[in-house]
Amino acid sequence: MSFKRSAIYAPNPATTRGVSTKLSASKEKIVYTNGKAVFIRDLDNPGLSVAYAGHLQNTTVARISPSGYYCASADISGTVRVWDTVGEDQVLKGEYKAISGRINDLEWDGESKRIIAVGDGKEKFGHAFMFDSGTSTGEIIGHSKAINAVAIRHQRPFRAATAADDSLIVFHQGAPYKYDKASAVFTIKTHTKFVQDVRFAASGDHFASVGSDGKIFVYDGKTGDTLGDFAEGHTGSIYAVSWSPDGKQISTASVDATVKLWDVETRKATSIYKLGEGVEHQQVGAVWNAPATIVSLSVSGDLNVFDPRTPARPAKTIYAPQKPVTAAAAASPGGTFFAGTADGRILAYDAGGDAACVAGGHTNLVSALAPAPGGSVFSAGYDDRVRELDGAAFAAAEFATAAQPRALAVAGDGTVFVAEAGVLEAVRANQKVAELKPAVAPSAVAAAGATVAVGFEDHKVRLYSWDGKALGEAGVLEGNKGTVSALAFSPDGALLAAGDSSGKIVLYDVKERKTVTTRWSFHTARVNALSWTADGAHCASGALDTHVYVWSVARPMKNIALRNAVPGGVSAVLWRGAHTLVGAGADAAVRVWDVAFHQSAL
Structure with a gap:
């Protein structure tokens, strides 16, 4: 037996109300974070996503270098990891402790050599360093509160702008980056509230800032001189600004549930996209990732894709778990x-x-x-x-339900069996038709035809016959070593796989009420899900230990081990056809593998 990964369906970015979420783009793909993972998503083909799970803490921002070879990602502990985007190994190039607190943003310079990371540190709010050695390349100072965003001019002479909760933008000259007190524009005081985002145009001629005051300002990219503001602005905090590739337009995203497209020369809005009403439609992130594509992020986690040539509404909305x-x-x-x-x-x-x-x-x-x-x-x-x-x-x-539902199954006549805390309910046509109150709490349930299997916290599986009106106990299956956490009948109902909290899976013969094998025992933590192939020859399992196994009925010691299949733990597995296995869990991504069964090995 063998396998290969065929697709990763990425989750959408994690969001927090009232906090700017940084999105970035590279070669028509967008880059963002969710939980402890970083995702590089292809907007046209959802299966071509890339997932990186090297962080130990929740991630906050990720950006790919201008060269496209490396990605720098940061987390709430102040750690920046630089890793290889070429190939599937995602080799770590360096790990650095940039600040002693949450990193809110980071940016590469135009040579893909230097990184500036900013956030809410204890000793400092920002750090500039070489990506390959961690050597300092200047000082990021001048702010008295947490820095929310950083942008670097990609052309020489390099410049860097940082935006913070102290309502200031600090303009650094570099490299090495320094806070030039001799300059008249080392501190820019255009905003009256928190400055949420700052971005340079690709040409380096200008940069723009947005803030909680609903204002938008544009500046000279070399000198930092303020060139003017966009008078209309937004009616609420603006959390993101992004430049078009040609530098002639910018897009802004606001909590007033709008995304606006602006002409930089006239400083007038050319398109206004209203996403809806209510908190879930507040816009907390945006990026311009292609000449004709703008992507914004709603608090609900939905990604809204806009074509600037299409007014009034998004071209499409991308849904995914958050x-x-x-x-x-x-x-x-x-x-x-x-x-x-x-x-x-x-x-x-x-x-x-x-x-x-x-x-x-x-x-x-x-x-x-x-x-x-x-x-x-x-x-x-x-x-x-x-x-x-x-x-x-x-x-x-x-x-x-009468209590909190733990598991459910549907019998052949359409009756729904719900395992709850202390009770098993049978419901058909929205009406409860039977109820079972065992002495031990049920923890899992499965059904095949008129046979119902219920797993319990006493490590036993009890079989019941269902006649449409009542459950009659038909047998007890013993062999598990922990609370029975997952049950699954083979398609013909002849076999029953029972996984438990110890990681053990026992295969039972339903008719004979006996154990077929206890050798499906490679998991080291709670088994959360079981799924059979349509021919009943193989069963897949997913567990809290992050692994997925595909077991053979004919040869119980033969299996496919998909180790570290889902970072954080597997909660669900299912078969889509004879050779396609789907798994998902703690990192919110859905993964798909192609599985081959070699007859010589089985």
């Missing part, structure tokens, strides 16, 4: 599959990897997703609701 994926299920093999997240959102992924946001969703963590015989999928959330999904919308079926 929080960890906690559950997944497919309506049919090879078709749409659903991913539920820790913030209650549910995304529907099509065959090409494009995601649509399912209307409504849950208001809290999605704890389980399960396919139904009719082609729909049921979801359960920590808002104590179970709902039926039909395509990109919720169907009419919806009901409240």
Whole structure:
């Protein structure tokens, strides 16, 4: 057996209300952070994303060097990591402690040699250094509060501008960069509130700044002289500014839920894009990543793609998880599959990897997703609701649970079984038709035809027969060494895989009520998900230990080990066709692998 990764569907950037989120661009791809990972996303092909997971703390900003060979990424601890973007190994070139606190922004110089990182440090708010050695290349001083943004002129003579919460922009000459007190413009006092972003035009002739006062200013790129402001501005804080490649236009993104396109020469707005009403439509980031593409970021995490030639509305909106994926299920093999997240959102992924946001969703963590015989999928959330999904919308079926749902399964007659804290409910047509209150709390459930398997915290699996009205106990399966955390019947219902909190998976013969094998025991932490191939010959498992394994029924000691498959832990696995495996979890990305089964080894 062998495998190769075929796609990574990246999550959308992490956002915080009232905080600017830095997006960057390189060769028509955008670069951003989510959790402890950095993602390089292709806007046209969602499967061509790149994920970097080398940080130990939550990341804040990432930018690719002008040469395109390296990426510098930073985190909340003040660490900057420089890594290779060429090839799949992502070799680390250097790791540096830039400041002793959160890094808010960083920038490369035009020669791809020097980096300036800024943020909220204890001893200093910024640091300039060589990317290959960490050697200091000047001082970033002049601010009394946290620095929010930095921009470097890419042409010689180099200049750097930093923008901070002290309402100031400091203009540094370099390299080495220094705070030139002899200059009349070493401190620029145009804004009256926090300065949120500052960017140089590609030509280096100008740079622009935006702030919480809703103002936009443009300056001379060599001298720092203020050339003027954009009188109209925005009605709320502006969190991002970005230049067009030709330097003739800028785009700005604001909490007034608008993205505006400006002509630099006239300082007038040429296009205004209104994203909607409400907090979720506030714009906290933006980048101009191609001659005809602007990308902005909503607080909700949605990426809005604009074509400057198309007025009034985005050309498209990119949806993806923003929080960890906690559950997944497919309506049919090879078709749409659903991913539920820790913030209650549910995304529907099509065959090409494009995601649509399912209307409504849950208001809290999605704890389980399960396919139904009719082609729909049921979801359960920590808002104590179970709902039926039909395509990109919720169907009419919806009901409240008696307690917090942990797992769910759907029987052949359409009855939904929900394992909750202290109770197992059976619901059909939105009506509870049966209830089981065992002495031990149920922790997992699976169904095949009229047989229901329930896993418990006492390490046992109990089988029940379902006649449409009541559950009758049909047997007890013993062999697991921890709380049963995942159950899955083979497609024909003959076999049952049971994973537990110790990382062990036991394969049972359902009819004979006996153990087939206990050798599926390579996981070292809680098994969160199990999924069978359509022919019932192989079963995939995903666990908290970050690994995915593909097991063989015919030869239990043979397996495919997808080690470190999902940084932070695997929460969901599913098969899309005979050889395509999907996995997702803590880093919010969805990964796809092509798996080959070699008969000689099986």
